[in-house]
Amino acid sequence: MTLLTSEMNxxxxxxxxxxxxxxxxxxLHGETGYCGARAVVKAARAALHYWEEPCISGTRGxxxxxxxxxxLGCIYCQNSRISRGGEGEEITTEHLAEIFCKLQEQGAHCIDLVxxxxxxxxxxxAIEQARLAGLRIPTVYNSGGYESAEILRMAKGYFDMYMPDLKYVTDGLAAALSNAPDYPSVSLAAIDEMLAQTGPAQFDGDGIMRRGVLIRHLVLPGHTRESMAVLRLISERWGDDVYVSIMNQYTPVAGAGQREGFGELARQVTKREYGKVVDEAIRLGLTHVYIQEGGTAQESFIPDIDGEGIL
Ligand code: SF4
Incomplete structure (x- = not known):
């Protein structure tokens, strides 16, 4: 394990x-940058969550x-109260370590760091402190995919699984929708590093993932071509070394679709669009794929922001 010491901090x-x-x-001097985060950890909710993929949520959450x-700065963000509004409570690393241990006591299959x-x-x-205090369940680094491979290398050993998004392969789309024109190249390098750390996926006897990389891709309305290109890239670069979750849960938020040229973001993904993307995964021969059944674009995927488990 690479120790992220206070000096490195x-x-x-x-x-x-x-x-x-x-x-x-x-x-460390009180400034905030693009993300708006101060140096002290702030979190909005810590609770058992049943809506991740089955190999992550299992039966106990x-x-x-x-x-x-x-x-990131996704114009369609479904958690904008947390992501842009910064709602939540500031907590110490000691408190965060206690939260991890409490989630383990509640029966969680893993610690899912969103x-x-x-x-x-x-x-x-906090992971280090929690492990010393008895944390045994795996840790999952659940991310929008906009990560620095160099920084992830420094965190080697802290995360058993990675669950990054791979949102785009086109720079212009990444710029327009997430204000991150370098997202495609940066996220590919990051996922390379994640896979180098975990190796191919490993599961326990109950089908719960213990190590590995699960890439998520949210299909956006009107953008099936981009989704198909994302799948082709996954197939060419990593094949079945990674698991892939193709999500149809896009839920339009207020104001989505107002940007010129992106009016379709004001609606949900159609069955036909989603089916087209899934067909591409089949055509490519990807076998480690999760798909969602109809009717999943609902608010159950959007967590309550009520301070549960934090306060
Ligand atoms: S995490 Fe990224 S966006 Fe946030 S302050 Fe640091 S460099 Fe800036």
Whole structure:
């Protein structure tokens, strides 16, 4: 395990270069950067979560901790109260470690860290503290995919599984929809590093993933070509070394679709669109694929932001 010491903490967060934006905010001196996060961890919810893929949520749920703020800027974000609004409570690393242990006591199959990139050093420290206190379940780094491979290398050993999004392969789309034109190249390098760390997936006797990489792709209305290109890239680059989850749960938020040229973001994905993308996965011969059944574009995927498990 690579120890993210307090010295490294200082070096990585002030000026901040924790994520590919490298915006240089002096976070240990109270500044915030593009993501809006201060140096202290802020989280909005920590609870058993049953809506991840079956190999993650299992029967008892994933112990999901939703961190406040985000380094992306997706105009269709379904958790914008947390990601952009920054709702949540500031907590110490000791408290975060206790939360991990409590989720384990509640029966969680894993600790599911949702969007932790901007708090990586304190989160790693909390994992270390929790492991010393008896945390045995695996840790899942659940991410929007906009990660620095170099920083992930420094965190080697802290995460048993990675669950990154792969949203786009086209720079222009990544710029227009997530304000991250370098997302395609950056996320590919990041996933290479994730897979190098975990190796191919491993499961326990109950079908719960213990190590590995599960890539998620949310199909956007009107953008099936991009989704098919994403799948082709996954197939060519990693094949069945990774698991893939093709999601149809896009839910239009207020204002989605108002940007010129992206009016279709105001509606859900049609069955036909989703079927086309799934057919492409079949055509490519990808076998480690999760798909969603109809009617999943609902608010159950959007967690309550009520401070549960944090306060
Ligand atoms: S984590 Fe936040 S402050 Fe740090 S480089 Fe990324 S956007 Fe900037």
């Amino acid at each position: 200082k070096e990585l967060m002030d000026p901040c270069r924790l994520c590919p934006r490298r915006c240089g905010a002096a976070r 994933a112990g999901a901790v939703f961190f406040s703020h985000c380094n 969007t932790a990139v901007h708090y990586l050093p304190p989160v790693c420290k």
